[in-house]
Amino acid sequence: MNNFAYVRANSVEDAVSRASQDSNVMYIAGGTNLVDRMKGFLDEPSQLVDVSRLAMKKIERTQEGGLKIGALVTNTDLAGCAEVRSNYPMLSRSILAGASQQIRNMATVGGNLMQRTRCPYYYDTAFACNKRQPNTGCPAATGINRTHAILGASESCVAVNPSDMCVALAALDAEVKVRGVAGERQIPFVDFHRLPGNTPNRDTNLEPGELITAVILPPVSFAKSGVYLKLRDRASYAFALISVAAALELSGEQIKNARVALGGVAHKPWRATEAEEFLKGKRADKSTFSQAAEIALKDAKPLAHNQFKVKLSKRAISRALSVSARGGGVV
Numbered sequence: 001m002n003n004f005a006y007v008r009a010n011s012v013e014d015a016v017s018r019a020s021q022d023s024n025v026m027y028i029a030g031g032t033n034l035v036d037r038m039k040g041f042l043d044e045p046s047q048l049v050d051v052s053r054l055a056m057k058k059i060e061r062t063q064e065g066g067l068k069i070g071a072l073v074t075n076t077d078l079a080g081c082a083e084v085r086s087n088y089p090m091l092s093r094s095i096l097a098g099a100s101q102q103i104r105n106m107a108t109v110g111g112n113l114m115q116r117t118r119c120p121y122y123y124d125t126a127f128a129c130n131k132r133q134p135n136t137g138c139p140a141a142t143g144i145n146r147t148h149a150i151l152g153a154s155e156s157c158v159a160v161n162p163s164d165m166c167v168a169l170a171a172l173d174a175e176v177k178v179r180g181v182a183g184e185r186q187i188p189f190v191d192f193h194r195l196p197g198n199t200p201n202r203d204t205n206l207e208p209g210e211l212i213t214a215v216i217l218p219p220v221s222f223a224k225s226g227v228y229l230k231l232r233d234r235a236s237y238a239f240a241l242i243s244v245a246a247a248l249e250l251s252g253e254q255i256k257n258a259r260v261a262l263g264g265v266a267h268k269p270w271r272a273t274e275a276e277e278f279l280k281g282k283r284a285d286k287s288t289f290s291q292a293a294e295i296a297l298k299d300a301k302p303l304a305h306n307q308f309k310v311k312l313s314k315r316a317i318s319r320a321l322s323v324s325a326r327g328g329g330v331v
């Protein structure tokens with residue numbers, strides 16, 4: 001870990017002003033990913049601006065009937081919030097599927113959005129890595145790539161976003177509220193994270209110095225049927241090989257509306273919009289769900305060691321949709 005200055009911000013404006021003066025200043029809240037990265041010399045900030053005591057810890061009802069979730073709400077508090085458990089169960093379950101209780105107690109909503117890939121080559125400085133150091137190479141593309149991307153990857157990077165919570169937020173059409181020196185703006189969740197392209201060093205569309213202040217959840221009438229299915233190598237404390245956040249709105253046996261998002265498959269939470277469109281108006285049965293899964297994976301480009309993810313994703317989508325069609329619950 002390098003030597004760095006530490007300062008505690010006393011307001012959002014103070015934090016933004018400090019971070020905007022130097023591109024090597026970083027925000028810290030729970031620190032559950034950043035501190036590991038600093039210990040491994042992946043991030044070497046000149047200064048850490050501690051935002052953990054700022055007033056962004058509330059979950060509030062919005063006028064529209066959704067929720068405003070402060071960026072410093074812990075993963076534990078969000079997963080346990082009665083309104084989230086009742087109205088957005090896929091969000092609560094996605095959080096509980098991730099990390100450990102101790103980490104969820106420390107980790108914040110804003111930090112969850114900012115966590116970086118767990119690609120092993122990225123964390124091992126003995127290897128080159130375009131995400132760590134642009135234009136040095138991507139050893140994962142031809143190396144051990146069992147856990148890597150099957151959708152939206154580039155020659156520069158085949159890493160996946162590791163978050164569970166973000167998959168549910170993508171499916172729920174969340175928006176991210178951010179504050180920078182130029183003022184406040186709201187970013188649709190699907191536009192918050194980036195595909196790697198030739199700039200895999202950039203994970204998000206945040207401008208330098210911008211601070212996440214809240215996540216806005218719109219009201220989604222059928223979110224109560226939402227499910228989160230996570231498939232991984234061991235039953236707990238493991239990142240997703242594949243995950244699916246899905247919700248269906250039914251009129252009798254006909255699908256009126258659908259949401260499908262995938263985790264563990266791409267550099268960002270992957271919203272399967274074509275599959276969602278296909279589902280609308282169709283009968284909610286096994287055949288429809290299988291066809292939707294085929295559409296969701298039609299552009300998949302597996303690597304040498306992760307062809308299994310294509311089949312696994314299709315089966316996971318079908319399973320998640322089947323459970324949602326029955327009203328939701330544990331998958």
Ligand code: SF4
Pocket residue numbers: 117119120121122128129130131132137138139140141156157158159200
């Ligand atoms: Fe680095 Fe991305 Fe390649 Fe992993 S997949 S080694 S993060 S460039």
